[in-house]
Amino acid sequence: MHSLKILVTNQKGGVGKSTIAANLAAYLAIQENFKVNLIDFDKQSSSSRWISKAPDVGVTVHHAHLRYEDTGSLVLANAKRALNKFSVACDMSISDLTWTHAMSTEFMLEYDLILVPSAASKFEMASTEIFILEYVQKYLSQIQSRGQEICVVPSRVYQPFQSDHAFLNLQSVDHCSMAPSIFMVPAIDDFVYQDFLCVSSNEDVAKNFSRFGEHIAKLIKKIAMTKATLSKINGTMKRSSNISILDQYRAEQEQKRDEGPKAYSDWIPNFLIKK
Numbered sequence: 001m002h003s004l005k006i007l008v009t010n011q012k013g014g015v016g017k018s019t020i021a022a023n024l025a026a027y028l029a030i031q032e033n034f035k036v037n038l039i040d041f042d043k044q045s046s047s048s049r050w051i052s053k054a055p056d057v058g059v060t061v062h063h064a065h066l067r068y069e070d071t072g073s074l075v076l077a078n079a080k081r082a083l084n085k086f087s088v089a090c091d092m093s094i095s096d097l098t099w100t101h102a103m104s105t106e107f108m109l110e111y112d113l114i115l116v117p118s119a120a121s122k123f124e125m126a127s128t129e130i131f132i133l134e135y136v137q138k139y140l141s142q143i144q145s146r147g148q149e150i151c152v153v154p155s156r157v158y159q160p161f162q163s164d165h166a167f168l169n170l171q172s173v174d175h176c177s178m179a180p181s182i183f184m185v186p187a188i189d190d191f192v193y194q195d196f197l198c199v200s201s202n203e204d205v206a207k208n209f210s211r212f213g214e215h216i217a218k219l220i221k222k223i224a225m226t227k228a229t230l231s232k233i234n235g236t237m238k239r240s241s242n243i244s245i246l247d248q249y250r251a252e253q254e255q256k257r258d259e260g261p262k263a264y265s266d267w268i269p270n271f272l273i274k275k
């Protein structure tokens with residue numbers, strides 16, 4: 001079975017991408033017992049450092065540093081190669097990547113789930129909306145046929161943040177949804193690189209992150225089911241499209257031959273047969 005691929009990305013810096021990538025990987029490993037790989041595309045290596053320094057929860061770390069000075073097609077090819085190479089022998093991989101325009105948006109199509117952490121200022125929300133809308137507008141049919149999901153994650157937001165009244169331009173977009181907010185909790189600083197947020201000794205920190213983790217775990221199960229249905233449909237379509245009418249005719253003739261000559265009575269309509 002192919003592993004599920006999750007991307008955590010936004011063009012904006014400091015919105016919590018690495019915090020989310022590292023802690024979601026740990027949540028899915030600890031609470032859901034999934035075998036998770038973390039692919040760190042960022043040179044700062046924040047998410048991979050967190051996984052490596054905190055207690056071992058079975059998440060495997062991979063580094064995939066891209067050379068953005070290469071041509072666009074080479075950057076895309078290298079990114080795809082790294083993603084496929086590091087997404088084996090696991091149930092799912094989580095990529096931590098700061099989005100830049102040097103990367104083709106085609107890369108996002110490689111993923112089953114895209115998480116877009118976003119702060120809640122008007123500026124940041126608008127730029128997140130544009131980022132997602134541009135992508136969806138370009139690739140809607142592929143997103144639908146692959147069953148890909150995009151999920152906005154209000155991150156580092158101050159309580160009470162009403163997510164129902166935010167990101168209004170995304171609310172009717174197919175395959176796009178909103179995760180529960182991850183609130184600004186300064187106490188997070190005590191756990192950076194030390195322990196994972198979902199099991200932290202600070203109840204506010206643990207609750208804050210676990211609510212988000214539970215939501216994503218449900219979304220992952222929904223995506224896995226959609227993918228299974230899609231691959232069944234594709235398999236059936238492929239099988240039937242491989243059989244030409246001529247093949248079908250030959251198969252029927254062969255079956256008739258195997259069954260041997262039919263009894264004479266089989267060819268006579270029922271009402272003509274003497275009772």
Ligand SMILES: Nc1ncnc2c1ncn2[C@@H]1O[C@H](COP(=O)(O)OP(=O)(O)OP(=O)(O)O)[C@@H](O)[C@H]1O
Nearest residue numbers: 013014015016017018019156182183184185186188
């Ligand atoms: N919910 C939160 N509450 C409080 N602080 C947070 C929260 N999430 C992240 N932080 C802090 O915000 C800072 C930026 O977080 P993080 O490094 O995860 O963001 P990033 O988007 O990966 O940044 P970069 O663009 O630099 O890679 C860090 O100091 C982190 O500890």
Ligand SMILES: [Mg+2]
Nearest residue numbers: 017018042046
């Ligand atoms: Mg980061």
